Amino acid sequence: MTANVIMVTGATGVLGRQVLERLRRTGLPVRAMTRRTTLPDDPGVRWVTADLTTGEGVDAALEGVTTVIHCASDTRRPKHDVPGWRHLLDAAKRAGVGHIVNISIVGVDRIPYFYYKIKFEGERLLEESGVPWTNLRATQFPDLLNKAFRVLSKLPVVPVPSKTACQPVDQGEVADRLVELAQGEPAGQATEIGGPKVYDAPELARTWLAAAGKRRFVLKVRIPGKAGAAFRAGYLTTPRHATGVHTWEQYLADEVRR
16 A cells, blocks of 8 residues: 655745654655755655745655645745645646645635735635645644734834734644644545634733733734724634644743743
């Protein structure tokens, strides 16, 4: 029986690194895609260089792969994600890939925010591709919130959206779920995953500032338009699927507190 060869795109990113760490424990052959620099192979992981934006190297990277966990996303230039999807899906069909597991975001189908629209378009392309698929939507990663607050805390005040609920979910727990899904049959739209607790965005900012030992005023900003209305409607959260365990407070204690 042919082994299930799993490839991770975006393997050097916040989530991709966590997925790789867990895949190593499975004993399955793993391939890790990176856009710029090929890293030395380590036990159970073969690194390959490919550029999803241009398609260069993608066919070679997918040769012999049976399952893809797609974590790659260009948050600075999100328009690149759509051609990246097309190159990935075309190459996956040529290679005979039997399952693509995609990570997406809770609310992409209801929040008309530019990056979310791009993520939702990726979901549509996957669903219509003919390649068997699973799509997992997750809430906000603490690491990304941490990076955002570090940048914002350089200002005299820290602006955050008013009346906006967030539900941080540990990226390691999301990685666990992705690896679990990748070893199963294609499931289509999987059950969403959210953190154990819903917070008001200003509360997240205040607790982060306290943990980081910074004194800043938290400025509540009303986000205008339909996107702001969707934020205030709670579409960033999934309270019914609060399956995460690791809390925001634990993250602050482990990663931020001085």
